[in-house]
Amino acid sequence: MRTIDEKQIKKIKEFIFKNGRLLERRLVSFFFEKGNKDDVIKALVAYQNLDGGFGNGIEPDLLCPDSTAIGAETAMYILDLLGYVNNEITDHLFNWIIKEQNEEGYINHPPKNLYNYPFQEWWSNPDDLRIFALSGFLKKWGLKDATFFEKVKYFYSNSSLPKEFTFYEYPYFIYLKYLGKNKEKKRCNNKLSTNSQVFLKRIRNIIHYLVDIGIMLSILWIKK
Template sequence: MNKISKSKFKKTKTFITSKGRELELARFEFSFGNGSKENVMTQLKTYQNEDGGFGNGIEPDFWLPNSSPMATWAAGQILMEIGADANEPMVKSMISYLINTNDIETGMWNSVLPENNDYPHAPWWHWQEGVQENWMFNPSVELAAFLVHWSSEQSKAGEIGWISIGKAINHLMNKTEMDRHEINNYLQLIKIIKPNESTFNTKLQYSLNSVSKKIMVLAEQCADKDISTWTKGYKALPLDFIDNPKHPLCERFGPLVEQNLDLYVEQMSEEGIWDISWSWGSYPEEFEVARRYWKGILAVNRYKHLKAFGYLE
């Protein structure tokens, strides 16, 4: 095991401080220093709109200033990361936005909005008729989990959340393969909904245990197990699905988990960060800004993995 040295750690923080966003710096300090959740929320607030949703490029690959479900999902993940309380005004406002933008018939939120096309964006964030078919319950199933997590079962938010989750589970159980991002949304659902397992088992057609087994199979199937190809393009690696040594997928992936961690250590640059493995193919100036922001995001996320598996000195 090649651990990340304290000197490399300092370089990472220097990069995030000088070239990253204030949001990533706040997250980095919260997870690895003396930073507070209040500071993270202060930075998050700059991305929240009056309708309670988030936008303003919080997801660096699309720069739509208006609120969108996908940008709101990105913010919700950070609120989960810091353990934000349901009584926080930011959370209440976000829940209100999600209530107002859910399609009760499909159980989904629109993953891509037409307005995306009016601002710099990566090609996969481009809206066209029927695009929702490509996204399905990414990120809707996780947004629904947010509603249940931060609301009472009897509330309108809780009701919408459970209805959406029911539709998402029916979709999942009929799938034989799934995109890595949608898989991750379901993995997060399982983690978020665990305290409500008895309600899940009572309300829905399938037990949480059977749903967990199904998504584990899809995740194992989706991950690239050929180490020789891991550095060639945009691949789904074991650590894209695992966040701690006790995760049930660790046993399924076996030594691939440690090999993935070793790859992270090997790929770290002299600046203490990682570059992204994708490009936009358009908006070259804006892409370089997004790329720099993503380096900060990758640094925070990968350090969380490295810390959880004991790879920090």
């Protein structure tokens, strides 16, 4: 298994501090320089809207200010890394997710202001699977809302699993880890090809060393 040495970490830091947002810089400081967790939270909260959701470009490929499910997941990933849950930030976020969940169990996408701001073309597509990742985090964090989880379960039960999983279907696995029953996990595992199993193993190894997507891009830059 490849690891990152001190020289590479220094290059990563230099790249992120030259090119990254304040949020990425604060994350690097926290994880590699004994930085302050509160400084990361302050940078993160800048992306939270009054409705409790997250937008404003927290997902760098989607710059509209509207709250979105991918914005919520990005924020939850960082909060989970920091162990910063069950507070005012997450309470407002919980309320937004529950309010935005439709009767089919997922959150509608794209947001209404998508086309008024820069975005990558794939974000004009539906993002229904995102609810699986959100529900996994919420279950892990101890949210007790039976109606919310029943709607997600209904959506999962009526979803058609892909013939072969790619990286972008990872929300299924977050859902199954925290909410799946044995028969549901078996249903999902039976769909995994040998190639997918190898792919997932590689992803797990990589994630162990990555703080956020900025560091992953930095590693690619180092190899040039």
